[in-house]
Amino acid sequence: MSRKIASALVLATAGAVLFSAAPAVDAADSQAAGFTLRDTSNKEVSLEEQKGKVVLISFWATWCAPCVSELHHVQKLYAEYQDEGLQVLAISIDAARDAAKVKPTVKSKGWTFPVLLDKQTTVVNQYFPSKAIPYSELIDPEGNSIYKHASYTAGDECELAHKVIEALTALNGKAPEKDMAAELCAGEAAH
Amino acid sequence: MLFALCALALAQDDVDASSDVGLFDQVNVTGGFDVEGRYYTSDRVLPDFPDQKGLFNYGEVVTRSNVLVDSKTWQLGAQLDHVSMFNGWYFLDEQKVYEFDLLANGIRSPWEMSSVNLEKTWFTINAGPVEIGLGDQYMSVGRGLALNLVKNTDIDVDTTLRGARINSTLGMWDLAFISGLTNQQQIQQDNPNRQLRPSVHNLVNAVRVDRYGVGPFNLGAHAVSYNLADSAEPLIPSYARYGDISELDALVGGASVEGFLGPADVFLEGDYFHYRSERLFSDGNIEPGYAVYGSTSFYPGRFAVLVEGKRYKNTERLNSLTTLEGYEIAVGPSLEYERVITEDSSAGVNSNDIYGGRARVDFMAKPGEFIPYFSLGVFRDQELGGLHFNRSMETIVHPVVGMDLQGDQITAIVNSGVRVDMRDEHGRDSLIHLDAAVSFPLPGALHGDVTWDIYRFWWGENENQQHDFYTSTMALAAHHPSGVSFLVYNDFTDDPLAQAQAKGNVADNIYLAGEVQYKPNDRTAIRAFYGAYKAGIRCAGGQCRQLPGFDGARVAVTTTF
Numbered sequence: 001m002s003r004k005i006a007s008a009l010v011l012a013t014a015g016a017v018l019f020s021a022a023p024a025v026d027a028a029d030s031q032a033a034g035f036t037l038r039d040t041s042n043k044e045v046s047l048e049e050q051k052g053k054v055v056l057i058s059f060w061a062t063w064c065a066p067c068v069s070e071l072h073h074v075q076k077l078y079a080e081y082q083d084e085g086l087q088v089l090a091i092s093i094d095a096a097r098d099a100a101k102v103k104p105t106v107k108s109k110g111w112t113f114p115v116l117l118d119k120q121t122t123v124v125n126q127y128f129p130s131k132a133i134p135y136s137e138l139i140d141p142e143g144n145s146i147y148k149h150a151s152y153t154a155g156d157e158c159e160l161a162h163k164v165i166e167a168l169t170a171l172n173g174k175a176p177e178k179d180m181a182a183e184l185c186a187g188e189a190a191h
Numbered sequence: 192m193l194f195a196l197c198a199l200a201l202a203q204d205d206v207d208a209s210s211d212v213g214l215f216d217q218v219n220v221t222g223g224f225d226v227e228g229r230y231y232t233s234d235r236v237l238p239d240f241p242d243q244k245g246l247f248n249y250g251e252v253v254t255r256s257n258v259l260v261d262s263k264t265w266q267l268g269a270q271l272d273h274v275s276m277f278n279g280w281y282f283l284d285e286q287k288v289y290e291f292d293l294l295a296n297g298i299r300s301p302w303e304m305s306s307v308n309l310e311k312t313w314f315t316i317n318a319g320p321v322e323i324g325l326g327d328q329y330m331s332v333g334r335g336l337a338l339n340l341v342k343n344t345d346i347d348v349d350t351t352l353r354g355a356r357i358n359s360t361l362g363m364w365d366l367a368f369i370s371g372l373t374n375q376q377q378i379q380q381d382n383p384n385r386q387l388r389p390s391v392h393n394l395v396n397a398v399r400v401d402r403y404g405v406g407p408f409n410l411g412a413h414a415v416s417y418n419l420a421d422s423a424e425p426l427i428p429s430y431a432r433y434g435d436i437s438e439l440d441a442l443v444g445g446a447s448v449e450g451f452l453g454p455a456d457v458f459l460e461g462d463y464f465h466y467r468s469e470r471l472f473s474d475g476n477i478e479p480g481y482a483v484y485g486s487t488s489f490y491p492g493r494f495a496v497l498v499e500g501k502r503y504k505n506t507e508r509l510n511s512l513t514t515l516e517g518y519e520i521a522v523g524p525s526l527e528y529e530r531v532i533t534e535d536s537s538a539g540v541n542s543n544d545i546y547g548g549r550a551r552v553d554f555m556a557k558p559g560e561f562i563p564y565f566s567l568g569v570f571r572d573q574e575l576g577g578l579h580f581n582r583s584m585e586t587i588v589h590p591v592v593g594m595d596l597q598g599d600q601i602t603a604i605v606n607s608g609v610r611v612d613m614r615d616e617h618g619r620d621s622l623i624h625l626d627a628a629v630s631f632p633l634p635g636a637l638h639g640d641v642t643w644d645i646y647r648f649w650w651g652e653n654e655n656q657q658h659d660f661y662t663s664t665m666a667l668a669a670h671h672p673s674g675v676s677f678l679v680y681n682d683f684t685d686d687p688l689a690q691a692q693a694k695g696n697v698a699d700n701i702y703l704a705g706e707v708q709y710k711p712n713d714r715t716a717i718r719a720f721y722g723a724y725k726a727g728i729r730c731a732g733g734q735c736r737q738l739p740g741f742d743g744a745r746v747a748v749t750t751t752f
Contacts (some may be wrong), residue, residue: 003270031217031219036360042409043450061528065604068604069630072602075559095331095341096333097330097334097335097336097339098524099458100458100486100488100497100499102257103456104497104551104553107488107557109562110558110559111559120330120331121330121341125329128751129257129259129270130223130225130255130344131342138512148714148751150714152640153670153676154602154630154638174558184601186599
């Protein structure tokens with residue numbers, strides 16, 4: 001390997017490490033972009049009408065296996081916290097040609113949260129132009145984005161549960177009755 | 192008119208926002224930055240200098256910057272890519288010889304082996320029922336049969352229409368209009384950059400009208416016109432390449448109906464393709480085309496059933512020129528199992544004379560946790576020539592079984608099937624395949640996952656007989672909660688076509704690689720890879736692409752802000 005190439009790779013690595021050592025930018029108070037999409041039952045759903053709730057937006061596609069695994073855990077959060085102010089909007093970025101697969105996938109997985117169709121990929125473009133999914137954002141009752149997470153590895157649901165509980169605690173002035181973080185983090189603790 | 196609409200939209204925004212927020216209040220700036228350094232090794236030598244190893248090794252650094260500025264009612268975005276090549280030359284008789292050119296004729300750059308390109312830039316404004324987009328826009332109509340331009344991250348394809356788009360919602364009516372020139376991503380983020388060519392700008396206009404809520408139905412109609420560039424000659428100005436702009440190459444009209452009928456959903460679309468250009472037909476004989484696609488899904492008890500059918504005649508002609516540029520412009524549902532598309536089955540995907548269907552039944556054995564399924568695809572491919580290896584028509588039968596297991600500790604997605612292309616004469620092509628993605632706990636604080644795709648392919652009788660082959664792709668990963676992951680990749684193929692593109696680093700047919708990943712926080716990922724992987728066809732989201740193999744090292748950093 002030439003010295004020039006080695007230097008370039010070393011510099012890139014050093015830059016990467018320095019960059020990653022910097023604290024993450026605080027995402028608080030950044031206003032989430034508004035949108036209106038149709039769900040799998042043809043009903044219009046907008047982010048605007050979710051004001052007053054904690055909203056978890058999750059971008060996924062039928063062909064994305066990590067997305068399905070993540071949404072399996074999201075369903076548990078939604079089932080438990082729906083009545084405490086959590087709304088989940090799972091946004092499918094399946095292209096128009098795959099649109100027929102979305103609803104059967106949702107039904108077969110037993111997901112009960114609204115699943116919206118972003119066939120033109122215009123909404124994901126507003127949130128995450130690189131479109132590498134899964135990608136999630138947690139939005140507070142005022143419409144501010146308070147947590148962003150790209151990709152999914154087993155165990156990531158633990159941190160997500162903590163963030164959701166934090167947001168619901170702030171919304172309701174008390175912690176949710178059931179601690180789903182304890183349940184979803186059990187696997188991590190078992191390790 | 193467009194500027195007037197923009198002005199109206201901005202004025203509307205001011206009025207609406209005056210008591211709330213100003214036009215530039217609550218402006219957010221977000222974005223991402225990716226940098227990847229790649230070093231390619233090659234065992235190729237010059238015939239007269241067999242001892243001079245490593246002459247054809249070279250390095251490449253690619254960066255991609257995304258920035259998005261958005262307020263309550265408007266968004267401004269841009270994507271800037273850069274590539275620099277290192278060591279892509281050697282000296283022969285004291286003369287510097289370039290192994291290849293980074294830039295093809297027509298790409299302007301002040302540097303010989305570097306290029307910077309503003310790949311995408313767009314501005315969108317929302318004003319009540321109207322959304323106006325300028326710059327790079329995505330658009331598909333219906334099920335994508337007539338027009339389908341969306342970003343496909345998984346296979347590094349990103350072609351937009353650079354122009355103007357208007358979407359309007361008026362009660363139960365939606366109107367979408369777009370006019371622009373195709374703008375293909377030029378710098379590859381994940382694949383080698385060689386001979387970067389200027390994007391060939393094809394002119395596309397499309398309009399789509401939807402009427403929602405006609406009883407339980409949505410009705411839609413669309414029209415798309417294509418004026419494909421007459422010449423790819425880069426030194427001719429963009430607009431001058433069309434010749435007579437009034438002479439359309441193709442015009443597509445279609446309509447769709449979507450029904451929500453309580454226990455069942457239905458969708459039906461029909462499109463008529465009127466061609467005017469001989470260039471889209473290899474024999475020069477222009478024929479019209481048509482497409483019919485339908486689907487229905489219903490959910491009896493613990494079953495989810497999806498049935499799809501198609502009849503495509505001369506619909507792929509639209510892609511015959513753009514495919515050479517690395518993308519497809521109109522992509523309808525193929526109904527294929529896309530993880531095992533081979534050189535042979537890609538002919539069916541792109542067939543100009545095919546009909547058939549697929550049914551899939553999922554059984555919620557344990558709802559949300561254990562879902563086995565069965566699917567069966569049956570097609571009749573009547574096209575000969577083109578991408579087809581066969582000399583007679585064929586009937587394709589492809590059953591697949593699989594399951595999705597989502598446990599608290601273990602997840603597993605497994606699919607397996609058999610595909611047989613039965614030719615009316617000259618034998619059959621056969622394929623058996625298995626793919627699995629399993630995630631499981633490991634001792635200590637580690638969590639593991641493994642993905643493994645394997646298939647065996649037997650060719651039928653061909654004029655230029657190919658070799659039957661095995662292919663295996665495996666990745667094994669161990670993840671630590673601190674954000675550190677270790678991965679091992681192992682590929683195998685005895686397919687001479689794949690080996691001709693990149694031989695293995697362990698043996699000609701065995702490829703081995705390792706990778707370390709570190710995610711110090713939610714916004715940053717660092718990857719270091721060393722080793723080799725094989726070339727092959729990869730499909731995602733309905734599009735397929737022949738991706739090259741790799742042998743060398745790569746370091747990448749991805750971050751968002």
